[in-house]
Amino acid sequence: MARRKIALIGAGNIGGELASLVARNELGDVVLKDIPEKADFARGKALDLMQNGAVLGYDARITGTGDWADIAGSDVIIITAGLPRKPGMSREDLLSVNLKIITDVAAGVKANAPDAFVIIISNPLDAMVYAFQKLSGLATNRVVGMAGILDSARLRAFVAEAAGVSVKDVHAMVLGGHGDDMVPLLRYSSVSGVPLEKFLEKDRLDAIVKRTRGGGGEVLKLMGTSAYYAPASAAVEMAKSYLRDQKHVFPCAAYLNGEYGVKGLFLGVPARIGKEGVEKVIELSLTAEERAMLEKSIASVRNTVAETKL
Ligand code: APR
Secondary structure (H helix, E strand, C coil), X not given: CCCCEEEEECCCHHHHHHHHHHHHCCCCEEEEECCHHHHHHHHHHHHHHHHHHHHHCCCCCEEEECCHHHHCCCCEEEECXXXXXXXXXXXXXXXXXXXXXXHHHHHHHHHHCCCCEEEECCCCHHHHHHHHHHHHCCCHHHEEECCHHHHHHHHHHHHHHHHCCCHHHEEEXXXXXXXXXXXXXXXXXXXXXXXXXXXXXXXXXXXXXXXXXXXXXXXHHHHCCCCCHHHHHHHHHHHHHHHCCCCEEEEEEEEEECHHHCEEEEEEEEEEEECCEEEEECCCCCCHHHHHHHHHHHHHHHHHHHHCCC
């Protein structure tokens, strides 16, 4: 069988880590695409990663390019093109500059790889996914945003550390937009099926929810730029579930057509990812308090989406 082709749009911090993970997982050949002015940067990164394959022992052809034609025939496209935040910025502050970039990217994908499954990481996430789908015209089940796996991974890591348990046993669900009013759902989170309250007092859990909401900002403040290891791993898990038809249920920014009372928006919800792309959105029953938090998050996403004027 021919190798799969994975195009990574944006060869920066997340793009490089994505290429490394895609190659190590032997998901297919990798094209690292950046703007023409940074084509040599992308080529250099690709060469380094290809030589890394000789050391680590993976079979993957990795190339860098500034030319859209090179993404033709891609099975999966992961988009990180765009500016990352600087300390003190919110994700929404990136809207106008990243909207221009996603407009360019949507045209490139539409013209060269309209059959790909597309995972978006660029921020502000929910609005970027919306804009990309509108502008590219790709089917809504073939476009998805990566945020929920990352947000729930942050919650899981904090719970594991506080409770003194293996992070592998901690399961967590986060709903809503990828902003500071995301909705960590403790009722749907557990340590091996055991409710979190058995391990941690309410005030500890409240502090963990707060830290999860600001989890991206915490890394940003320390590093001076956005996180990239965990975001890349999360997107690669989504790509793998699609390419291998694993049918994992992940929290991710999926298109809603009436689910959760929302129509025509992409929002963080649990969704099944398999060979058809986003195959199913799972609706959770919510308490009045959870519903109110979700409504607040939906309103923020709607506001940002409205600013795209699409
Ligand atoms: N086409 C392709 N690549 C582009 C385009 C474009 N039109 N515009 C910008 N890029 C490239 C930049 O040249 C840069 O190499 O996107 C890359 C982004 O890389 P970084 O600046 O290192 O940013 P990164 O940390 O990877 O984050 C990218 O993901 O999580 C989000 O908020 C984050 O929006 C940001 C994005």
